[in-house]
Amino acid sequence: MQRVSVSVRPLLRATASAGRPHVCLPPSRAFGTSPSWSAVDHRRAAGKLQIVTIDDKLAQFNLDEMIDTRQVRVKTADGKISSPIDLRQVLKSIDRTTSHVLQLSKSGEHEFAIVQVVERANLIKQIKEKETAQRRVQHAQKEKRPKQIELNWAISSNDLQLKLRQMEDFLRKGKKVELLLASKRRQRKASTEEAEALLKTLREKIQEVGAAEISPMEGAILRQATMTVKIS
Template identity: 40%
Template sequence: MRNSRSAFSAASALHRVFIAPLAQSGYRSLQHNLRLRPCHFPKLLLTQQRCYAAPPPVRRLPRDDEIKARMIRVVGEDGRLKEPQQTFEVLDSLDRNLESLVVVDPGGNGSPPICKIINKKAARQAEKARKAVKNPGAVVKTIELNWAIDMNDLGHRLNKMKEFLSKGNKVELVLASKRKGRKASPEEADVVLGKIRTAISEVEGAKESKEMEGKILGHATLFIQGKA
């Protein structure tokens, strides 16, 4: 029994002398490393998403296959409302190349939409005219003259030119000689050009937008900008 206690005491002594200091040293080293070594965490990559709003829809009433109502009433050529008709029957009766069915009143409260059959070509011309009113400078008017023009006739043409220019329109004034008929002299051609430029100066804000193209007594074009 004494021998086993002696062996245990010797083992404990050896552990305290050799093993414990190493263990404590290792633990302190581990603590030191943990204090000094920064912790690196994986960065979350945030992707920036940019959202683009869709363009706002064109605000207009439905037409043709956009009309979802089963029944409609059509305005006749005489301006009177016809009896309710099935939409698909009206669409089937149209020449789609020339005509379009357009809602003019969406209806509601049990009343079917009111529609009108329009001529596509006439509608395009009306839209073009509407835009021309909003931006008269985009409209180009052409006036043709000949160098040997009668002075009374020239006066009428120039009055028309001044009318266009006063509205803000552009005017292209084309001068040429007739294949048949009297030929103008250089002096007459100078008089015609002089009267044209005098008429331009009489419209406030009107001016030649660039130099005349062509030649006197030949084919020539003057480019005139109306008032802003």
Template identity: 30%
Template sequence: MSQYYIPSTSRALYRVFIAPTLTPAYPLRLQTPFLLPYYTTRLPSPPQTTVRHKTYKKDIQRHALSDHFTFDNAIQGTYINLVSDTGEYKQNVPLYEALRSYNRVTHHLLQLSSGEDEVDEEGYEIPGALPLCKVISKIDLRAQHTKKLEIMRRTLMGKGAGPDAKNLELNWAIAGGDLGHRLEKLKGFLKDGRKVEVLIGPKIRGRVATEEECRDLLLQVRGTVEELSGAREIKKPDGVIGGVMTLFFEGKNLGESTSPEKKPKGEAKKERKEREEKKAERRKAAEEDRRNKLKDGMANV
């Protein structure tokens, strides 16, 4: 048996009574989890950024045709009143049929009015009025679009776009009293210096005007324009008599102050020469006065 062997009983007694009284050579440092120093881990805060809310307006030059016009598949409704590219007027045309009646490579079907605001001669709304649409070439529609954008651009730049153009609608079989009222409105627009487009078409419900009545109506409209000083028809009518026709007029604002009359070239030259002579005389008189004062000063000395 080894000399280092300690019986189990003795070992147990030693561990219970002797070992606790002994001082260890190296003191033990007992640290429990709750005695350990407490370190907090700080998460990095997200960078502070300022959010700027911006609204972007589409540049005027980037406006599409569909921003200003309703045409082709954007037209709402099952039936329409159609004006062909030759000015022929047809009522109650199925929309799908109208969309197949022209070359869609070169033309558009443009909606002129939605029909919702149609009123009769007495001012009452016409129930079930159909949209009025016209076949127009893409070149002409693009020209109208360019003109609209130019007006918008000038307005934003503060240059002014001039008076707005006005539209006036008549029908070939219009009653005399209603015609007089519409012609007075035409006079008012032209006196303000506006451009006016007079759209004449068949009556939606009612009799069809004769050719003589149509020509008489044109004479009355043009006669009204001729009565006004400076008003004129600015281009040829678009359309046919008895169908749909558009007349184009432009007035002159008679209330505007006229620019001063230019003087004849010879008279202006004469006035300029007289001003130069007077200026030379004043310089000469001032020089003589200075010399006289100088002489008087020397004499006093």
């Protein structure tokens, strides 16, 4: 008789697996507090620096097709004003790469806008001159603002020497200086004697530099106080 060998191990494994309960795992998901990539990309895009071109700056003028009326009156080099003419005709008569038609009159001021043919280079020059003037005004306003130096009533000796050098440097450059005195949180509180000694040191240095307090000290000792000094 022929012997037949039968393996029962896979059957046992299948039976054992069938006896175990089947566990369904929930689908994985990101935490609600984690932003999606699209949100991150959106924030990055919003934070990019805006690049302003010369054409963007020229948009402050009413030029070419942006002129209010389709019929215009052209101001010539000798100051004369032409009869109404179609704007498209004026635009066709100029080199659009080097020239523009500029509206001189205000919007709604005339039935036909008064315009003039101008060189693009001259408009760019006007813009640069205006920006230079604005920067000068901003610089002058910044220079008028007093320089501020913050000091802790319980300031260390080394830090005080640094602040005194800063004050002297500003004063010798003709700047007005505001000394802002206050106690810092979570730091040692100065005693009345220390605060009075600090004021004495400051006033001695102010006198040494040749400056003076231009107004009485505002505030109170060991509280917030401001001293304003300048070389007269």
